[in-house]
Amino acid sequence: MHILCTNDDGVLATGLRVMAAAARSLGPVTVVAPDREQSATSHSLTLHHPLRSRRSTDGSLMVDGTPTDCVILAVNALLDERPTFCFSGVNHGANMGEDVLYSGTVAAAMEATVLGIPSVALSYAGPDFESIEGWEEPLAALLAQFVGQREFPEATLMNVNIPPIDPADVKGVRVTSLGKRRYSDSLTRALDPSGREYFWIGGGSMSWDGREDSDFRAIDEGYVSVTPLHLDLTNYKLLQEVEGWDLKL
Secondary structure, three states: OOEEEEOOOOOOOHHHHHHHHHHOOOOOEEEEEEOOOOOOOOOOOOOOOOOOEEEOOOOOEEEOOOHHHHHHHHHHHHOOOOOOEEEEEEEEOOOOOOHHHHOHHHHHHHHHHHOOOOEEEEEEOOOOHHHHHHHHHHHHHHHHHHHOOOOOOOOEEEEEEEOOOOHHHOOEEEEOEOOEEEEEOOEEEEEOOOOOEEEEEOOOEEEEEOOOOEHHHHHHOOEEEEEEEEOOOOOHHHHHHHHOOOOOO
16 A cells, blocks of 8 residues: 655645645555645646656655646656555645636546546635644544545545534535535736736635535535546537537538
8 A cells, every 4th residue: 555645735735744644544655745835726737847856854745846747747757656545635625516627636636546546635625724633533534444445436536525623523424416616706807006907816705506415515514525526527418419419510
């Protein structure tokens, strides 16, 4: 058992430190993570300049690239042996609904899945990131159950969200679907001190919608949410309908 740990909040993030500590109860761990915050980088790759890695004082490997870069370098260059599992996180903030399309933490787990390595992305759905410290023992128990599966689903990663409550108050684990997130007034348009126009994405208000088994409902009700995410984005239900459009050049 050799476990790769990574994230998108950077090598110094509290969530990564706690997750790696939890993973060490299962076997040897190597941390390969960005040398700075790379949140919302999604599945981006660094193609136009060289990547470099260096070792931090605690033995972790830092890469001056994206979370996806970290996984690619770890598997193909930096590790002496192929990882048995990849854990990405614990992300500082939730990754539910459409968040999974933007998250570097989820993308790192997805890249490992592409490379044929069973993977889990973990996120903490609250703003008090220091509270993640109290989750080391529960996470070790949860990760052990993922690792203990005789056949981890092919081409699938597990997206885990942790409710922002005391671990002792958690009601359990729910297997969930992705909810639907809606933002309003999330784009700011203003002038800088020189009178030049600029735009700032973020902020505003947010609302959620979705099925009864949605990830956000589980979090709201005090459960850990586990959502299986498949790499195949094909909408198979629409294949015949789109064929009926009789598209031509």
